[in-house]
């Protein structure tokens with residue numbers, strides 16, 4: 001740990017609550033000439049440069065990021081670590097994509113060396129894109145979970161993840177059993193959860209690849225470890241829903257399967273939530289479960305349109321994520337842009353203040369981690385992204401006519417990608433520079 005205090009100067013933006021609309025200036029802190037004082041990996045002070053520098057130690061190391069924007073690092077609430085070589089596969093819809101590309105690629109993670117090598121590339125991609133926390137599915141091999149958390153620890157990142165539990169309807173080499181998935185998940189959870197910045201997520205893939213006995217095991221684990229997250233997929237694709245109904249004829253509906261095994265609750269992250277019935281919405285709300293929007297994936301796999309207004313209107317908490325490799329980009333900027341377009345198709349036009357809130361404090365709130373990540377509040381971890389709205393020629397040209405913060409954010413979302421990420425700080429350490437160009 002680097003104990004020397006450092007100060008970052010720049011334009012600071014951090015959200016305090018969900019903006020209710022374009023005029024809601026009470027939802028965020030914006031300092032045109034702002035600064036962050038960082039000590040021991042945490043933000044010690046955040047505010048106007050003059051005030052922060054006055055309170056800083058005499059020989060504080062200053063990095064001047066002006067005129068760039070300093071935001072909390074992006075949070076990706078649903079991604080697949082073993083799909084780094086699945087992204088950009090020419091596939092049909094979900095079930096074919098899984099069988100033809102995803103399951104073969106995930107089998108390679110039986111080899112720890114493969115997992116370790118892919119982990120390096122995976123984290124490089126996150127950091128290049130300004131993502132400082134992600135919630136990932138590892139493969140069904142315990143090895144892959146070790147590779148995932150070991151690389152996170154090397155980089156000091158707060159990462160959530162877990163072993164994918166899957167005991168049917170997949171190649172033999174990927175299948176565990178109800179008992180082994182319980183035992184392995186428990187051992188991994190005990191090894192990693194709370195070690196450094198690691199958080200474990202109990203991870204049954206989805207109803208189709210789990211027997212009732214395995215979902216019961218997942219429910220038992222969650223009951224024994226209620227401080228862990230649980231993640232799975234739901235209502236992504238019509239064929240997936242039909243097959244789930246065949247496999248679980250007793251359940252009220254798709255969500256009913258997870259409900260019956262005690263998998264729902266405020267730490268449960270449900271990927272997709274596209275084709276939801278009214279009963280499912282009620283149960284989501286009652287249990288406090290979170291609907292995770294994966295726009296680039298939903299477009300790429302032709303899955304459907306996430307109805308944010310209907311879900312949130314029903315009192316359901318939402319988050320946003322890349323879902324690489326069904327998703328097509330590691331960038332949360334690209335993800336916000338595609339999410340915006342999906343909502344535009346449904347006449348739900350999101351304001352850029354809302355989208356940047358979503359990718360930072362909104363996602364941190366959904367994970368129950370906003371006391372540590374997702375804002376620039378003093379006392380939280382110093383995970384920060386530095387954004388340059390003039391990173392490319394088309395961006396610079398458009399910036400000539402930009403007058404407001406909201407316009408700048410919208411430009412970043414619409415035209416930006418990893419080139420707009422100047423630096424990514426993880427627990428106060430600059431991490432983008434050290435990534436070698438390929």
Ligand code: GUN
Nearest residue numbers: 080205206233297323326
């Ligand atoms: N449903 C079950 N597994 C997966 C997966 O890996 N990706 C997506 N998008 N949906 C899934």
Ligand code: ZN
Nearest residue numbers: 078233271323
């Ligand atoms: Zn997924």
